[in-house]
Structures are given as structure tokens and as C-alpha cells.
Amino acid sequence: MNDRKLKILFSIINSYIIDGEPIGSKSLADEYNMNISPATIRNEMSALEKMGFIEKAHTSSGRLPSDKGYRLFVDYILANELNENIRPNRSxxxxxxxxxxxxxxxxxxxxxxxxxxxxxxxxxxxxxxxNQIKKINNMELIRLSSNQVLLVAVFDNGLILNEIIHLDYEISTDELIFINNVLNDTLVGSDIKNVNENLKKLEDNLLSEYRDLMDNIHRRLEGKSYNDAERxxxxxxxxxxxxxxxxxxxxxxxxxxxxxxxxxxxxxxxxxxxxxxxxxxxxxxxxxxxxxxxxxxxxxxxxxxxxxxxxxxxxxxxxxxxxxxxxxxxxxxxxxx
The missing domain is CATH 3.30.450.40 (GAF domain)
Structure with a gap:
């Protein structure tokens, strides 16, 4: 397709995108300053219609783009006009x-x-x-205050859990280091289906005095692994x-x-x-x-x-x-x- 036909086609598409109205040769000549006569534009529009790039409107003598016309327009944009300079600013x-x-x-x-x-x-x-969660890739408890911790867990499908847990007792930094080491050794990399069983073992053995914390962790992990998979x-x-x-x-x-x-x-x-x-x-x-x-x-x-x-x-x-x-x-x- 020559440049003149392309310019006329793209002008028709631009006009229809803006107004949603078919456009005729005289309006096209007046609005887009093509420096060619309406008769010439009319002949080119007739050729574009025969090629399937534009269609005659049912309600007027104007023309509007066809799917084929839009396809050519989009392919031209993707090949020639997309670059970093025209992409929107990222605030x-x-x-x-x-x-x-x-x-x-x-x-x-x-x-x-x-x-x-x-x-x-x-x-x-x-x-x-x-993409169903299969395992926990990373997990950490971060101390926010004497009785508040932030649970951060990263699942293998990209989901991230970060939730604050309030405790009825104070917990020290040294205690959290110990708990984090135990949780990482037991839960990180293991099958998500075994979380309940593994936490129960921890409650009964190494972390028995932190039973309510383990219950909180279990509820948050289970809720994330099952609920977000459906979102x-x-x-x-x-x-x-x-x-x-x-x-x-x-x-x-x-x-x-x-x-x-x-x-x-x-x-x-x-x-x-x-x-x-x-x-x-x-x-x-x-x-x-x-x-x-x-x-x-x-x-x-x-x-x-x-x-x-x-x-x-x-x-x-x-x-x-x-x-x-x-x-x-x-x-x-x-x-x-």
C-alpha cells in the first residue's frame, strides 16, 4: 500500500476513534489538510474499500474502518511507534x-x-x-514490639503473606531468632500439605510454650494457601x-x-x-x-x-x-x- 492510501486510511481510523462517526472525502480533506482534492481522496477511499480496509456506513455516505483496517493500523503501531519516549510516565x-x-x-x-x-x-x-501453592519458599517473623510480630511468608507461586500477629505475652529478639531458625528448618521447602502436621510437632516439642503463636501462624498460612489460590x-x-x-x-x-x-x-x-x-x-x-x-x-x-x-x-x-x-x-x- 502506498503512503497516500496509508495516510488516508489512518486518518479515517483516527477520526472514527475520536468521534465514532463515519467520515466522507470532503470532511477528510477539510480536517486533515492532505493537500489533495476530495475527488482524489474519494478515489483512494474507493480503492481502500475494495481492498477491505474500510466499510461503507449504513446510515451515511461516509466510511469507517473494518477489522482489517484496524489490524493494519495496530501492526503499524507495534512496528513503528512504540518506544520508551511515548510510553506514559510512571508516577x-x-x-x-x-x-x-x-x-x-x-x-x-x-x-x-x-x-x-x-x-x-x-x-x-x-x-x-x-498455580496452586506447593511449598513455602521463605518465612520470617519480625519483631515489631514486645508483643507484636510480623509474619512474612513467600510461597512458590509468587504469593506473599505479610500479617501482624498480636501476642498476649512479651517476646524477645533472641526468642524470635530461635523460633525463626526452627520454623525455617521445619517449614521452608516442605510440602504445604504438611504444614499442619509439622506445626503440631513443633507445638508438642521444641516450641510448646509458643502454642498460640504456632496456632496463629498455621491459620494465616492455611488461609493464604487455600483462599488466594481462587482469587x-x-x-x-x-x-x-x-x-x-x-x-x-x-x-x-x-x-x-x-x-x-x-x-x-x-x-x-x-x-x-x-x-x-x-x-x-x-x-x-x-x-x-x-x-x-x-x-x-x-x-x-x-x-x-x-x-x-x-x-x-x-x-x-x-x-x-x-x-x-x-x-x-x-x-x-x-x-x-
């Missing part, structure tokens, strides 16, 4: 909110999904793959669809919202694909009739070099691809740090 607060040193991994993904919905004004979705889908910003005039039709809005009724369906839409990079699926590429007017853009996040989830947006095909892709890449990069 210190955003970096802090997504810092694995200070927050639980599942909470970070939830926060990232909310941030993405706010940044894009679209419906943001994340799916953390169901695999986050949906934020469903109401953002009403920023688009297409969803003034409430039946269309209900149809879109219904897509997110089932977590299994969301999982299939977002994560049931074999990819470890940015993924853009436009209109009929989605394979579902309910998504024929929508685009799905997702990226991945990893723990220990293994993909454990995907995060992205679902919106109309006329979304702002450059900004949305940039924001998704930024959030994905932060989750992977």
Missing part, C-alpha cells in the same frame, strides 16, 4: 503501589487492574493463572463503557456486561491462549459473535521467569490503540519487576 505512587517488596502479590494485581481501568477509561481485566480474576471499570455513545443502547450495554458474569468465560477471553507477549485481538478475530465489535488487548506478568497471569482491556474496536497499548505495556513492565 512514584504508581511504582510504590505495585512494589512487590511492600504488598501481597494478589493485591498488587488487583491494584494494577484498577489503575489500568483508570488510565484507559476502559474495562480492565486480569487473570492470575491457577484468579479481577474486573474493573465495567461502568466505563458508558463513556461511549454506542452503549447508550442499554441492550448493547447489557450484552457487554453479561460477558463478565462468569469467571470461567473471562478466563477464556483473556488467558486461554498460548502467548507470552502483547496480544491484540480485533473484532471477528476474537472468535465470539458477542465480541465482534470489540478489541481485546492483553499482556503478561511473570514470577521467577514463569508466566503466571495476563492483564489487559476489553473495549470497542474504535479505542485509542496507541495510548492503550502503551499503558498496558507500562503496567505489565511494573508487574514484572
Amino acid at each position: 512514584d505512587r504508581m511504582i510504590s503501589l505495585l512494589d512487590k517488596r511492600y504488598h501481597n502479590a494478589s493485591d498488587i494485581v488487583e491494584t494494577a487492574t484498577k489503575i489500568l481501568a483508570d488510565l484507559t477509561n476502559l474495562t480492565a481485566v486480569s487473570v492470575t493463572l491457577k 484468579d480474576v479481577q474486573i474493573e471499570g465495567l461502568g466505563n463503557i458508558f463513556n461511549f455513545k454506542e452503549y447508550e443502547d442499554l441492550s448493547k450495554a447489557r450484552e457487554f456486561i453479561k460477558l463478565f458474569d462468569s469467571k470461567d468465560r473471562v478466563n477464556k477471553i483473556i488467558a486461554d491462549r498460548n502467548y507470552n507477549n502483547l496480544y491484540v485481538s480485533i473484532g471477528y478475530e476474537n472468535g465470539l459473535d458477542e465480541l465482534k465489535d470489540n478489541t481485546i488487548i492483553t499482556s503478561y506478568f511473570k514470577v521467577n521467569d514463569e508466566v503466571v497471569g495476563h492483564i489487559g482491556v476489553v473495549g470497542l474496536t474504535r479505542l485509542n490503540y496507541l495510548d492503550v497499548i502503551s499503558n498496558i505495556i507500562m503496567i505489565s513492565d511494573l508487574l514484572n519487576k
Whole structure:
């Protein structure tokens, strides 16, 4: 495709993304200063229509992009326009909110999904793959005061537990050093299924005088290992669809919202694909009739070099691809740090 056709096509796409209205050759000439006549633009638009990149609108003489047109546009963006200079600024607060040193991994993904919905004004979705906890990789009790300790545990699927335990008695630094050594020798690296049995042995033997502390540790570890394994889908910003005039039709809005009724369906839409990079699926590429007017853009996040989830947006095909892709890449990069 020559440069003139490409410029006309991208101008049609840009106009439709902004206004949601088909555009004709005269309006295109007036709005985009192409220095060619409306007749020439009309001929080029006719050629683009025959090539399948634009479509004739049912309600006017204007043209709008087809899925094929959007695909060419997105592929051009990915090949030519994505670089560090145009990616959004990462605020210190955003970096802090997504810092694995200070927050639980599942909470970070939830926060990232909310941030993405706010940044894009679209419906943001994340799916953390169901990677069942098998063992504890690291564990430590940190003394906060004479009768308060912080339990920090890192599981093999990337989840992090950090919870304060209040004690009815005082505990010294030397006592905590002893307890930490015993807990690490007994629990770290062992099968999560044996936590209850191992803690019971410790209560009966080496750590009998710290029985209530052991009970507290057991409840926190068990709750994290079983409950968080099910927290695999986050949906934020469903109401953002009403920023688009297409969803003034409430039946269309209900149809879109219904897509997110089932977590299994969301999982299939977002994560049931074999990819470890940015993924853009436009209109009929989605394979579902309910998504024929929508685009799905997702990226991945990893723990220990293994993909454990995907995060992205679902919106109309006329979304702002450059900004949305940039924001998704930024959030994905932060989750992977």
C-alpha cells in the first residue's frame, strides 16, 4: 500500500476513534489538510474499500474502518511507534503501589487492574493463572514490639503473606531468632500439605510454650494457601463503557456486561491462549459473535521467569490503540519487576 492510501486510511481510523462517526472525502480533506482534492481522496477511499480496509456506513455516505483496517493500523503501531519516549510516565505512587517488596502479590494485581481501568477509561481485566501453592519458599517473623510480630511468608507461586500477629505475652529478639531458625528448618521447602502436621510437632516439642503463636501462624498460612489460590480474576471499570455513545443502547450495554458474569468465560477471553507477549485481538478475530465489535488487548506478568497471569482491556474496536497499548505495556513492565 502506498503512503497516500496509508495516510488516508489512518486518518479515517483516527477520526472514527475520536468521534465514532463515519467520515466522507470532503470532511477528510477539510480536517486533515492532505493537500489533495476530495475527488482524489474519494478515489483512494474507493480503492481502500475494495481492498477491505474500510466499510461503507449504513446510515451515511461516509466510511469507517473494518477489522482489517484496524489490524493494519495496530501492526503499524507495534512496528513503528512504540518506544520508551511515548510510553506514559510512571508516577512514584504508581511504582510504590505495585512494589512487590511492600504488598501481597494478589493485591498488587488487583491494584494494577484498577489503575489500568483508570488510565484507559476502559474495562480492565486480569487473570492470575491457577498455580496452586506447593511449598513455602521463605518465612520470617519480625519483631515489631514486645508483643507484636510480623509474619512474612513467600510461597512458590509468587504469593506473599505479610500479617501482624498480636501476642498476649512479651517476646524477645533472641526468642524470635530461635523460633525463626526452627520454623525455617521445619517449614521452608516442605510440602504445604504438611504444614499442619509439622506445626503440631513443633507445638508438642521444641516450641510448646509458643502454642498460640504456632496456632496463629498455621491459620494465616492455611488461609493464604487455600483462599488466594481462587482469587484468579479481577474486573474493573465495567461502568466505563458508558463513556461511549454506542452503549447508550442499554441492550448493547447489557450484552457487554453479561460477558463478565462468569469467571470461567473471562478466563477464556483473556488467558486461554498460548502467548507470552502483547496480544491484540480485533473484532471477528476474537472468535465470539458477542465480541465482534470489540478489541481485546492483553499482556503478561511473570514470577521467577514463569508466566503466571495476563492483564489487559476489553473495549470497542474504535479505542485509542496507541495510548492503550502503551499503558498496558507500562503496567505489565511494573508487574514484572
